[in-house]
Amino acid sequence: MHITKTNFIANGTSIDKQIKEFEEQIKEQQKITDHEIREFPVSVIVDKFTTDLETDEAELYIPDYQREFIWTVKQQSRFIESLLLNLPIPYLFVADTSSKDDGRLEIVDGSQRIRTLVNFMKNDLQLSDLKNLTSANGLRYKDFPKSRQLRFNRKTIRMIELTEQADEEARREIFDRLNSGGVQLNYMEQRQGSSDDAIYPFIKKLIEKYNNKGEKNLLRTLCPISPTRESRAEYNELLLRFFAYTNNYLNFNHNVFKFLEDYARSVNDTEFENLENELDSVLEYVNSTFPYGFKKKQTDHTTPRIRFEAIAVGTALALRIKPNLSTQQNTEWLNSEEFIKHTRSDASNSKPKVKARIEYVRDKLLGK
Known part of the structure; x- marks a missing residue:
């Protein structure tokens, strides 16, 4: 191709504009x-x-x-x-x-x-x-x-x-x-990108059912998260953790990724309706019982993962024991030192601590 003087000038102008945008981007990003x-x-x-x-x-x-x-x-x-x-x-x-x-x-x-x-x-x-x-x-x-x-x-x-x-x-x-050395996919992003058919159907249904942005999505209402966490598939991660811990927390062995992966692989397509119904029951119960849903305070715009796990799974276990569990609960324990200790930011995912925080919520709801 013959490059004319006009093309060269045009290209030069384009490069100058690109370099200018490049310099502006550097300055803007350096502020961050x-x-x-x-x-x-x-x-x-x-x-x-x-x-x-x-x-x-x-x-x-x-x-x-x-x-x-x-x-x-x-x-x-x-x-x-x-x-x-x-x-x-x-x-x-x-x-x-x-x-x-x-x-x-x-x-x-x-x-x-x-x-x-x-x-x-x-x-x-x-x-x-x-x-x-x-x-x-x-x-x-x-x-x-x-x-x-x-x-x-x-x-x-x-x-x-x-x-x-x-x-x-x-x-x-x-x-x-x-x-x-670079942005890695988090666990849920890796799962969503997996081509393994044993994992994908379960996660796909989670996305379709609970990850839409409709006004009636109770999960989003009760458990808000930041746009950044949402962009990294956090709702899907929360849902998978809910199902895995609810059905298998006693077999948790500290390796969160393997635990969730193994559970996702084990879910039979025919089980989804029962899982779906149980989560719906938990969300309805939390909505009727806890003043701020899964949040700490009414003004919060994001929900700590560990807090969601404790409340959601603990509620599910309580409802399994007592399906007609009263929603007229004294929830002052949500502000207690013990519950905060179970769900504070440094609470680890060791098996004893996972078990303790889940069963703490379960037992409080059952009046123990």
Whole structure:
């Protein structure tokens, strides 16, 4: 093809326009990742995470999209050893969630390290498998002399604090990039993209029945979630978790992905009507009984996953025992320290904790 001078000029103009848009995009995106660098002593970081944790109002908190606490004792011990040896520690990433008007800091990256610090300073971690400080193997924080405890408390870790410009979508993307080098599909997105016919039909029906945006969709009314979570198939994830835990929570073994995957594979197409009817009953009961549905407060625009699980599955189990369960319930226990402890942001997916929070709701509804 012969390129004329006119084409060259036209193409040049087009490139200039593209470069201008490119530069504008960079400036706009840099606003989202605007940040400040802070440095805090270990004791202050632990205090920010643990103070008011019982009421789920701690200044530093773990968001829904974060993974569970998965570090082994060996990994935790090596991190503590690194601090003791003054080895370089990666920055923590947090975000000012000013949109919630509470001044709190959401942990974007670093929850494993922060929870390790908490475990160690609460004496829940016994050091092991240390290669350099071998003499510290078997010790807990309380075993250190007072002078060493104070020095450890004063050790500082740097923290990058994203400003309020970083919305939830930006925070999720930063988390994914830091942890995988790029945005990974979450578990439900992977399932939806699966070509396995044993899994797809069940999920497809969930989407068709409960994921529409009609005004009469009770699930969306009772359990609102943010647009970002919705765009990543969160409703479908919540539904699958509801069915899997309701029907098989006693066989949960800490690996959430495998547990949900195995359940999805096991569902027979003929079972869907019964599952559908049970969920409809639960939604109607929650709508009639709980003043804010699955939400914590009337003004909330999103629902924590762990709270939905506890209330939805606990209600289903109670209705199985007592189908005519009264909707005239005293629901003050929703604000109790015990329930908040079961469903706060650091509550893990260990089998005992999953069982405890589900059965707590079940037993409260049954008057036990």
